[in-house]
Amino acid sequence: MEKFDNLDRKILKYLQQDSDLSLETLGEKVGLSRNACWRRIKTLEETGVIKKRVALLAPNALGLGLTVFIQIRTQSHDTAWLEKFSQATQSMPEILGAYRMTGDLDYLIRARVSDVEDYDRLYRRLIKRVEMSDVSASFVMEEIKETTELPL
Amino acid sequence: MEKFDNLDRKILKYLQQDSDLSLETLGEKVGLSRNACWRRIKTLEETGVIKKRVALLAPNALGLGLTVFIQIRTQSHDTAWLEKFSQATQSMPEILGAYRMTGDLDYLIRARVSDVEDYDRLYRRLIKRVEMSDVSASFVMEEIKETTELPL
DNA sequence: AGTGAAAGATTATCGGA
DNA sequence: TCCGATAATCTTTCACT
Numbered sequence: 001m002e003k004f005d006n007l008d009r010k011i012l013k014y015l016q017q018d019s020d021l022s023l024e025t026l027g028e029k030v031g032l033s034r035n036a037c038w039r040r041i042k043t044l045e046e047t048g049v050i051k052k053r054v055a056l057l058a059p060n061a062l063g064l065g066l067t068v069f070i071q072i073r074t075q076s077h078d079t080a081w082l083e084k085f086s087q088a089t090q091s092m093p094e095i096l097g098a099y100r101m102t103g104d105l106d107y108l109i110r111a112r113v114s115d116v117e118d119y120d121r122l123y124r125r126l127i128k129r130v131e132m133s134d135v136s137a138s139f140v141m142e143e144i145k146e147t148t149e150l151p152l
Numbered sequence: 153m154e155k156f157d158n159l160d161r162k163i164l165k166y167l168q169q170d171s172d173l174s175l176e177t178l179g180e181k182v183g184l185s186r187n188a189c190w191r192r193i194k195t196l197e198e199t200g201v202i203k204k205r206v207a208l209l210a211p212n213a214l215g216l217g218l219t220v221f222i223q224i225r226t227q228s229h230d231t232a233w234l235e236k237f238s239q240a241t242q243s244m245p246e247i248l249g250a251y252r253m254t255g256d257l258d259y260l261i262r263a264r265v266s267d268v269e270d271y272d273r274l275y276r277r278l279i280k281r282v283e284m285s286d287v288s289a290s291f292v293m294e295e296i297k298e299t300t301e302l303p304l
Numbered sequence: 305a306g307t308g309a310a311a312g313a314t315t316a317t318c319g320g321a
Numbered sequence: 322t323c324c325g326a327t328a329a330t331c332t333t334t335c336a337c338t
Binding site: 061 | 155164167168169170171172199200201202203204205206207208209210211213214216219221237238241242245246247248249250251252253254255258259260262264290291292293294295296297298299300301302303304
């Protein structure tokens with residue numbers, strides 16, 4: 001039993017690219033009256049398929065030219081440690097993603113900073129809050145692809 | 153010389169969280185008339201600070217429960233290879249991010265798939281299109297943080 | 305920078321396939 | 322149950338002060 005049909009999928013596809021489309025034009029694109037469109041969007045929002053609508057900013061315009069991936073190994077992987085790590089990453093706005101990986105000893109952080117010095121400050125703040133036995137950073141030289149659009 | 157002031161920053165902060173705020177409520181939040189707000193947003197869009205507005209979907213609702221990071225090493229890192237790699241990642245919608253990393257031999261891919269089998273299909277399609285000497289995948293067990301919000 | 309009015313978009317309700 | 326049409330409401334846009 002499918003949760004949504006082709007029309008829903010089409011709507012989602014367009015809204016993932018531009019959430020400012022008017023119901024009018026969206027309706028035309030998917031072949032539905034603006035009203036039918038509206039109802040579908042509402043249920044997609046209510047059922048949580050559409051989480052929210054956000055503005056995406058240009059990192060470079062904000063002086064955040066550098067993306068860094070931080071790989072972390074730890075011995076102490078108890079719940080208390082994870083809790084502290086979780087709180088730390090949540091509260092640090094440069095950190096855009098934090099993941100516990102397979103292997104159960106590895107954590108990965110994705111962050112945006114202005115330069116290597118700025119990364120170093122982030123690093124120091126991080127290790128001050130959470131003990132880590134092994135930390136290594138890899139910097140992004142070229143962003144070949146970066147999207148929020150999920151496959152449908 | 154700063155490109156924007158505190159009010160701009162406030163506006164951006166809110167729009168990064170919810171781009172559907174009306175000028176009325178946004179104005180109240182930042183302490184500006186709806187109109188002053190509107191003008192600032194327009195320039196922020198024109199100067200490219202605001203890139204676009206998009207809907208964020210729930211991966212799980214779409215059956216995309218698994219995030220995978222794919223690390224790639226290659227001998228042949230000439231322009232032709234990079235071009236092929238770039239085209240391949242651009243055209244594969246499960247791939248959300250692709251990065252050339254420091255070290256000049258390493259590439260990293262961030263992708264969303266439904267399960268490990270689905271990853272395997274992605275992997276096969278990828279190596280069919282681009283030669284790679286060494287590929288390794290790490291799966292995300294727990295998503296501790298994931299945001300599109302940039303620090304201001 | 306703020307007001308008010310016109311244009312445009314969104315939401316609620318209703319009748320019909 | 323889902324669609325489309327119509328009407329009421331709210332938002333955005335813009336000329337003017």
